[in-house]
Amino acid sequence: MRRSRTEVTAYAGIVASVLATALVLAPSWHGSALVGALVLACVPAGAAVMCWVDSGEGFAQAGLTLVVSLAVFALGSAIMIWAAAWHPQALLALAGVGLASCLARLTRRVHR
Amino acid sequence: MTRRSMAPLALLALGLAAWAYALSQLSPLAIHSYGLLASAPIWFPLGLAALLAAFLIELVRPKPREWLLVACLVVLIVAIYTAAPIIYGGTPEYAWTYKHIGVAQSLGHYGRVTEPSNIYQRWPAFFAGVAGVSALGHVGPLSFAAWSPLAFELADALLVLGIFCQLVRERRVAFIAVLIYVGLISWIGQDYLSPQAFGYLLWLGIVVILLRWLRAPPAAPESRGRVARLRAWLLAGLEAPSETKPRHRLLAVALVAAIFFSVVAAHQLTPYMALAGVGALTLLGLVRPRWVWLLLAAIAAAYLAPRFSFVAENFGLVSSVNPVSNASGVKGAYYQGAEALTAWVCRGLAVSMWSLALLVIARRRRELGRVMIPAVLAFSPFALALVQNYGGEAIYRIYLFSAPWCALLIASELNELRSPLRRWLSVGVVCTVALFAGLQGLYGPIQVDSTAPDELAASVWLYDHVPHGSLIALPARNFPVGFVFDYNAYDVQFMPADYQITSNPWMDEGKLSEVNDWVASLGHRSAYVVVNLGMYSWSDFYGYPTGFKDLVRKIPTAPGWSVVYRNPDVTIYRMDVT
Numbered sequence: 001m002r003r004s005r006t007e008v009t010a011y012a013g014i015v016a017s018v019l020a021t022a023l024v025l026a027p028s029w030h031g032s033a034l035v036g037a038l039v040l041a042c043v044p045a046g047a048a049v050m051c052w053v054d055s056g057e058g059f060a061q062a063g064l065t066l067v068v069s070l071a072v073f074a075l076g077s078a079i080m081i082w083a084a085a086w087h088p089q090a091l092l093a094l095a096g097v098g099l100a101s102c103l104a105r106l107t108r109r110v111h112r
Numbered sequence: 113m114t115r116r117s118m119a120p121l122a123l124l125a126l127g128l129a130a131w132a133y134a135l136s137q138l139s140p141l142a143i144h145s146y147g148l149l150a151s152a153p154i155w156f157p158l159g160l161a162a163l164l165a166a167f168l169i170e171l172v173r174p175k176p177r178e179w180l181l182v183a184c185l186v187v188l189i190v191a192i193y194t195a196a197p198i199i200y201g202g203t204p205e206y207a208w209t210y211k212h213i214g215v216a217q218s219l220g221h222y223g224r225v226t227e228p229s230n231i232y233q234r235w236p237a238f239f240a241g242v243a244g245v246s247a248l249g250h251v252g253p254l255s256f257a258a259w260s261p262l263a264f265e266l267a268d269a270l271l272v273l274g275i276f277c278q279l280v281r282e283r284r285v286a287f288i289a290v291l292i293y294v295g296l297i298s299w300i301g302q303d304y305l306s307p308q309a310f311g312y313l314l315w316l317g318i319v320v321i322l323l324r325w326l327r328a329p330p331a332a333p334e335s336r337g338r339v340a341r342l343r344a345w346l347l348a349g350l351e352a353p354s355e356t357k358p359r360h361r362l363l364a365v366a367l368v369a370a371i372f373f374s375v376v377a378a379h380q381l382t383p384y385m386a387l388a389g390v391g392a393l394t395l396l397g398l399v400r401p402r403w404v405w406l407l408l409a410a411i412a413a414a415y416l417a418p419r420f421s422f423v424a425e426n427f428g429l430v431s432s433v434n435p436v437s438n439a440s441g442v443k444g445a446y447y448q449g450a451e452a453l454t455a456w457v458c459r460g461l462a463v464s465m466w467s468l469a470l471l472v473i474a475r476r477r478r479e480l481g482r483v484m485i486p487a488v489l490a491f492s493p494f495a496l497a498l499v500q501n502y503g504g505e506a507i508y509r510i511y512l513f514s515a516p517w518c519a520l521l522i523a524s525e526l527n528e529l530r531s532p533l534r535r536w537l538s539v540g541v542v543c544t545v546a547l548f549a550g551l552q553g554l555y556g557p558i559q560v561d562s563t564a565p566d567e568l569a570a571s572v573w574l575y576d577h578v579p580h581g582s583l584i585a586l587p588a589r590n591f592p593v594g595f596v597f598d599y600n601a602y603d604v605q606f607m608p609a610d611y612q613i614t615s616n617p618w619m620d621e622g623k624l625s626e627v628n629d630w631v632a633s634l635g636h637r638s639a640y641v642v643v644n645l646g647m648y649s650w651s652d653f654y655g656y657p658t659g660f661k662d663l664v665r666k667i668p669t670a671p672g673w674s675v676v677y678r679n680p681d682v683t684i685y686r687m688d689v690t
Contacts, residue, residue, distance in 0.1 A: 057274055092248075
């Protein structure tokens with residue numbers, strides 16, 4: 001069965017959220033924490049949004065997932081800087097949000 | 113698999129192998145002032161040509177395999193943007209990248225804005241994001257900054273491809289346009305670790321949303337009134353967009369606003385380039401609701417308002433109202449020899465790009481609606497030239513924001529050539545010229561844009577050993593400084609002897625008395641003066657500072673000067689004011 005773009009986005013969001021958290025919190029090789037941080041910046045927040053809306057085109061869907069993630073990650077970081085409350089680990093909450101949203105999206109499909 | 117279907121795969125593998133072999137044979141010392149294309153073994157340009165050929169041959173097939181086109185594109189971008197980091201041992205290109213690293217390091221170290229007089233810290237979203245990645249990744253930004261051009265170019269290409277696929281019926285056109293785009297923008301150098309590269313990527317995301325969910329349906333033709341007739345002429349042939357639900361349009365506006373806010377908090381100029389594009393689209397009724405422009409303008413204004421006096425006092429809001437002057441680039445450039453060749457290639461590319469785009473628009477004058485969206489986005493960036501030269505960089509930003517849409521216009525026209533032979537010959541010629549001209553622009557100044565590992569090591573030594581408050585005096589650009597978290601604890605100054613440093617380069621560095629007086633005028637009794645190979649390349653390439661070689665010749669016998677650090681590429685002197 002061919003999956004819809006939003007479902008694929010949801011699966012990608014789940015994988016990225018789990019992978020990013022695991023790599024950041026338990027780095028297993030040199031550079032793995034950096035890979036985790038980059039995945040966290042590039043996928044979960046965007047997937048949390050784009051798993052609900054279809055851009056109608058695969059490249060656009062992937063691109064928007066990336067852009068929304070980067071925008072949210074940068075704004076989240078900037079807010080901590082402005083508030084002088086710098087706790088970069090708090091950015092891992094984006095993985096939680098991504099995971100919850102993507103799971104909700106897939107659960108809704110099953111119920112239907 | 114047939115022989116014809118194997119050809120692109122074989123060329124892809126051969127191209128990659130030739131490129132890798134060429135790089136393995138190349139030493140940085142073998143690169144001369146005409147750049148990498150002219151200095152590298154022949155396998156380097158041949159490898160890139162093979163990658164281009166693989167893409168084009170696949171494109172000519174009746175049913176091109178999209179996965180292979182994407183693979184060719186990715187490999188080509190990887191080959192283009194990893195060459196410099198591989199040759200120069202993974203150090204970031206461009207001396208000015210390092211001060212961006214310093215700002216990110218500072219935000220990550222102190223966890224707050226520490227220097228409100230620094231414009232980067234007043235627009236901190238990008239730097240804070242880099243600090244976040246750095247903190248979570250347990251590495252400094254210096255360790256990944258060199259790969260920023262590759263990352264941004266891959267991401268930009270993804271977004272551009274997504275936009276083009278939305279705008280054209282035939283996906284083949286989208287791929288041709290992306291290939292032309294990759295060539296056109298390769299020389300512009302706005303993809304290093306910088307807020308403008310980040311802002312540009314986010315702007316492309318905003319365009320995806322505008323064109324997917326917020327396009328307005330073509331209005332019913334009205335025959336009364338000049339404005340209505342003009343509008344009808346401009347939009348004749350405009351295709352109806354796909355239908356969207358009101359809740360999706362609402363979400364789209366919210367997403368545009370959120371992404372735009374991130375752009376606004378990251379970079380000073382990009383929001384206004386975006387406003388020019390969105391303004392032109394809404395003015396022509398191509399995007400609705402019209403108030404989306406007002407919303408974005410309000411966000412930009414709200415962010416600027418508390419920083420308005422800072423910008424007005426330190427930089428000025430309007431440099432000149434003369435668009436020709438504003439768009440004329442950096443003043444006082446040398447333009448001889450190697451630099452002249454590269455500069456003329458880039459100018460030729462820019463003039464050809466805009467001329468061809470205008471030609472396409474003129475040819476479509478009876479059905480302008482078919483090209484109106486790319487036409488508007490291609491020429492709206494020129495609005496910047498009405499008010500700002502942006503330190504001589506305005507024309508480069510205009511070019512960058514214009515390039516995707518010019519590429520799409522050119523690709524659409526090429527694809528409509530009736531004779532298949534003429535069509536594919538034209539596509540091949542345009543893509544090849546755009547790519548290799550762009551690469552000469554990118555690789556031509558590689559000697560002056562790159563940092564050798566020894567130069568970075570010398571700079572690390574300098575920051576480790578020089579006391580806070582010291583004057584670090586640089587006779588020319590092209591030495592990495594400012595990448596440490598406490599960068600503002602040092603007084604780093606360029607000698608005023610180069611048009612790219614000051615509009616009045618009064619100092620003759622060959623006269624040590626002028627150097628001595630200048631250091632004293634800055635309130636220091638001593639200075640650490642750096643001389644590196646990169647400065648030789650810089651003065652040879654740009655012709656300034658004219659007295660640099662005299663300075664280097666005189667230093668060893670000058671009283672009050674002593675060597676404090678030396679490696680094969682760099683010598684650091686301490687000079688005491690006499």
